[in-house]
Every structure is written in C-alpha cells, then in structure tokens.
Amino acid sequence: MSVLLCPIRVGARHHPQAEALTFAGRSWSYEALDAEVSRWVAALEAEGVGASDRVASLATNHVASVCLFWALGRLGAVLAPLNARLTSVELAPMVEDIQPRLRLALGALAERLPGARPLESFAEAVSTGASTCQPLEASSPRVVLFTSGTTGRPKGAVLTEGNFRASSRASAGNLGAHPAPRWLGTLPLFHVGGIAMLTRTAYEGGCLVLHERFDADAANRAIDGEGVSHASLVATTLERVLEARGDRRMPDSFAWALIGGGPVPVPLLARARAAGLRALQTYGLTEACSQVTTERPDTADGRTAGVPLLGVEVRIVGAGGEVLGAGAEGDIEVRAPTVMAGYWQRPEATQEAVRDGWLRTKDVGVLDGGGRLTVLSRRTDLIVRGGENIYPAEVEAVLVNHPAVQEASVVGFPDDRWGERPVAFVAPRQGQPHPGDEELAAWCRQSLAGFKTPARFVWVDALPRNAMGKVERTVLRRHALR
Known part of the structure; x- marks a missing residue:
C-alpha cells in the first residue's frame, strides 16, 4: 500500500520559496510553513498527542488552524474541527463522542469549549521543531467532521488522507492544470469545503489566501491584487462579490469559482459570467469529501450541478433500491474514493449510509441523458x-x-x-x-x-x-x- 508524505514537507524540499499561505497581512513560503508546522508537532508531542488521538478545535479561520491540521497529520492524529457558530449546548455531545486527547480554542470562543487551551498561542513557547513526519496511508483518518441527520443527532464523518487526495485530483481534472493555484479561503476550516481548499492547494503546490471570514470587499481586493485564481463560494457570497465589484470586470488571473451550498439561481450565474467571473455550479456533501459533480468548463450553462468528477460514480435509485434511467427522479447515490470511511463509532449509521460501496445521500435528484445531475431536494426536510x-x-x-x-x-x-x-x-x-x-x-x-x-x-x-x-x-x- 502506498504511503503519503505531508505535502508541506514535500513542498519545502522541492519549491521552498514558493508561497504556501497568506493570512492577515502575513505570508509563509513552503519552507517557512514547514518550520512552523514542525514547532506545532513538538508542542503536540509535549502534550502526549500521538497516532490515532483526537484533538478538538473551536476556531474561525486562523493560521493556527492550518498549522494544527498539518501537524496532526505528521503524528497520525485526527482533527475534530467544531463549528464556531454553535453554542456550548450544541457542542457538548460532539466533544463527548470524540473524547479528545486535547481541546484547543481561539480565545474569543474558549468559554464554549470547557477545558480548552488557547489555540493561537499553543506553540508559542516551542523554539525547536520536531522532525516527526509520519507517512500516511490512504486509509489514515485525518478529520472527523460532525454533520446531523434528519433526527438532528450529530454524527462524525471520518474523512481520510485518501479521501482528500482523491477529491483534489478529481477537482483538478475538471478545472484543468494550473501551475500554482491560489485559492481564496473564505469558507470556514471547520467545514469540508474549507479543508478541501486547504488540502487542494498544498497537494498542487499552490497557495491558500486565507481570510478570517467572508468579506466581499476583502475578497475583491484579493482577487484584484493578490492573484487569486480560484474561489469556492455559495450563492449569497457570489452575489455579494458581484455587488461590491460594481462595473469592474474580473482580472485575467482569475480562473474559476465553484458555487455550492445548494441550488444557484440561473440569473445570478449569468450575471457572474457577464462580469467575467466564470462560475461552475457544484453538488457535494461532507460524507463525499466535498465535490461530487461539477459543471464542465466547456459546457457549463448553470442549469445543472454538472457531471460526476473523475473517479466518481453517481446513480439515481427508486424507493425499492432499483437503479433508474435518465430523466427519472429518485435518491442520489455516490460511489468514489472520496466517500468517507464511516461515521465515528456509529456502525449502524455507517451501514445505513454506505451499502456495497454506495453512499446513500438521501438527496433527491435526476440525471439527464448526458449524465448531468439536477438536485431536486437536499435531504428530507433539510x-x-x-x-x-x-x-x-x-x-x-x-x-x-x-x-x-x-x-x-x-x-x-x-x-x-x-x-x-x-x-x-x-x-x-x-x-x-x-x-x-x-x-x-x-x-x-x-x-x-x-x-x-x-x-x-x-x-x-x-x-x-x-x-x-x-x-x-x-x-x-x-x-x-x-
């Protein structure tokens, strides 16, 4: 079985001075980020964090979250990033389920996560980094992302190193080669979309232009002045970017925006394209490590969520589990190397969600004759x-x-x-x-x-x-x- 090395360490060896990360007016090359991650590894080892341990974090986007993610990978440990918008009441059952070795939180959020250490200063006292950089297998768990079913009971989707790498390859295969993509990081790093951007840029030797939160003016400044080539948005943020731009057209350096989070109004996509913002509608979910289908750049019209990405199979099934043909409405099922390993310590829920390798999304959709997916309902009652x-x-x-x-x-x-x-x-x-x-x-x-x-x-x-x-x-x- 192949082993996989931390892409920040790989980047530091092969293109050390290439920009890997920007945040809050600062920039890190691959070499500098590698050194910073090594300090975090040492700090985590000092706390006894090792292979298979879980670390819970509660944070908005921050450079510390980036370092924590890559450092845990070098130890073979698992990150459980918690939604920073939730209350302590909502977070408690997730923490109870994950039983973390360590809890970390940004100072402003610490009271919602009892027992948490300060995230932003966690590695400050460490002056010498650790050389530990454990190779990972494709099956190695990397994160547990909590998502709720129709009962509202939180379930932790376990996503692996192989899931993220397959997702990156599939997305790049659709968008086309780029020498060093620069992704605008406005999606939160506690969502699968945010972590997908974090991993995607590292695997491709690109740069994550990380913002603490979405701000339309800041996003446009990054697009116009920082060479941003790609962005992941939802309909509301796409509209706000366009409104803030006014009559300014997109620069040639900008390649594509992926639009997810639910159906996107066709007039909004048309407005984006008229402004030179090339937008592709997507469909995805946490349990499939972000993207499942995406419009193809050469045939995009904003009327569907596109075709399955490279290595991804999508089918529509009826109430009795029978596979339906083109034009028939039914449940969307997905089979791909991006499908989660399962739900954390929930074997029955895992068995219900994944059968014979097919993820039963419980979303409702239809495939047309060209294999393009139209999503009709995002899960029952969601x-x-x-x-x-x-x-x-x-x-x-x-x-x-x-x-x-x-x-x-x-x-x-x-x-x-x-x-x-x-x-x-x-x-x-x-x-x-x-x-x-x-x-x-x-x-x-x-x-x-x-x-x-x-x-x-x-x-x-x-x-x-x-x-x-x-x-x-x-x-x-x-x-x-x-």
Whole structure:
C-alpha cells in the first residue's frame, strides 16, 4: 500500500520559496510553513498527542488552524474541527463522542469549549521543531467532521488522507492544470469545503489566501491584487462579490469559482459570467469529501450541478433500491474514493449510509441523458440557509421545551438573499399565553446558533398530520409562502 508524505514537507524540499499561505497581512513560503508546522508537532508531542488521538478545535479561520491540521497529520492524529457558530449546548455531545486527547480554542470562543487551551498561542513557547513526519496511508483518518441527520443527532464523518487526495485530483481534472493555484479561503476550516481548499492547494503546490471570514470587499481586493485564481463560494457570497465589484470586470488571473451550498439561481450565474467571473455550479456533501459533480468548463450553462468528477460514480435509485434511467427522479447515490470511511463509532449509521460501496445521500435528484445531475431536494426536510444546514428536528426540540409550546414544526421558505430561511409553526400549550416572536427567538438563541433561529413564528391550533400521524410539511410549506 502506498504511503503519503505531508505535502508541506514535500513542498519545502522541492519549491521552498514558493508561497504556501497568506493570512492577515502575513505570508509563509513552503519552507517557512514547514518550520512552523514542525514547532506545532513538538508542542503536540509535549502534550502526549500521538497516532490515532483526537484533538478538538473551536476556531474561525486562523493560521493556527492550518498549522494544527498539518501537524496532526505528521503524528497520525485526527482533527475534530467544531463549528464556531454553535453554542456550548450544541457542542457538548460532539466533544463527548470524540473524547479528545486535547481541546484547543481561539480565545474569543474558549468559554464554549470547557477545558480548552488557547489555540493561537499553543506553540508559542516551542523554539525547536520536531522532525516527526509520519507517512500516511490512504486509509489514515485525518478529520472527523460532525454533520446531523434528519433526527438532528450529530454524527462524525471520518474523512481520510485518501479521501482528500482523491477529491483534489478529481477537482483538478475538471478545472484543468494550473501551475500554482491560489485559492481564496473564505469558507470556514471547520467545514469540508474549507479543508478541501486547504488540502487542494498544498497537494498542487499552490497557495491558500486565507481570510478570517467572508468579506466581499476583502475578497475583491484579493482577487484584484493578490492573484487569486480560484474561489469556492455559495450563492449569497457570489452575489455579494458581484455587488461590491460594481462595473469592474474580473482580472485575467482569475480562473474559476465553484458555487455550492445548494441550488444557484440561473440569473445570478449569468450575471457572474457577464462580469467575467466564470462560475461552475457544484453538488457535494461532507460524507463525499466535498465535490461530487461539477459543471464542465466547456459546457457549463448553470442549469445543472454538472457531471460526476473523475473517479466518481453517481446513480439515481427508486424507493425499492432499483437503479433508474435518465430523466427519472429518485435518491442520489455516490460511489468514489472520496466517500468517507464511516461515521465515528456509529456502525449502524455507517451501514445505513454506505451499502456495497454506495453512499446513500438521501438527496433527491435526476440525471439527464448526458449524465448531468439536477438536485431536486437536499435531504428530507433539510433547510439550507446560505450554505449552512439547518435540521428542523433540532430546532423543533428546542421550541417544544418552551412552556407555552405544545408542538412545533420547522420548514424552509425561499429567501432572495439566503436561499432559504426557517419558519416555525407552533401550537400553543393549553392555558398558556402566546409568547411574542422576540421571546421565542431569544429562547432559541439560548441553545442554537443564530442562523438556526426561525425568521418567523406562525401560531396554529394544531399541526396538520396525515393518517400515519406524521406532520404534513408540504402543507406547512405552502402556508409559509402565503
């Protein structure tokens, strides 16, 4: 079985002065980043972190997160990057599941992760780096990324070194060769898209132009003045980049933008292309290490999510598991070297999700005669707000704990800016006064990230249910559009 070396160490040997990373006005060559990662390895070894250990981190984008990721790889340890937008209540079960050897958090977030050491200063006291650089196999776990199912119960998708390398090869095979890609890193490094950019640039000998968070003006400055060649965006951030640019056309140095996070309005893609921003719609998910399908540069029209990438198979299956032909709607299944190793310590969930090598996404779609995928629904009842997943069951569980709420159901409704926003339908508990929207929103924010808080609350006498007693969400969605 082939072994794989840290690409930062490889880059330091073969192109030491090439730029590997920029962040907050600073720049690191491959040689400099290799030395910095070596210091982090020494700091982690001093804490007893070794092969197969897990380290939990809570951070927005920061150079320390980059160093931590590569240092853990050299030790054969596993990173569990936690969503920095979640509350301590939401984070607790994830930490309990992962049982980390070490917890690290940026100072501003530390109170949400009890017992965490300061991430930004973790390796400051180390003056001499460690030479440790353990070769990895394709099957070596690299990260555990938590994602929720329709029940809202967090599951940790285990992604391997082989997953990330296969994803990088597949994406590069579609976009075409580039001597040294410079990816605009605005996606968070606790999401699969952010880590995909981090790994992709290193494997290809490129540079990650990392930003702490998305800012349209800063993104445009990087595109115009820092030679950014590629970017990964969602519909809302694409629109904000275009609005901030005004009449300025994209420079020749910019190659492609990948647009994911849910369906992208065709007029928005057309507007981007008119401005010289070449955008390709994609479909992907955490369990498949980011991209599954992407439009091909020579045939892109913004009307589908494109064809499967190199080495990726996609099929549509019916309710009985039968494979359907072109034009038939059904569940999307994926088979590829990018598919996760499984869910962390959840064998039953893994067996349910991956059968005979096929990942059962539970998304609904259709393939046309040319093999192009159109995604019709992003998982049962899932709400996608600006690229962030909102699982109704999680929000509903918080709402029904309010003393005035008997039952609740949350659905998505279209939003021009965010793609979708959640609306909560709530039935009152007998004898209790109706609380106002502000009170219910405040109640939600005690336990949920702000983006999960419903945009509107609608009081009903009772939730509509079918003969099986299940809530009829289609009825509620129609009502939400009124």
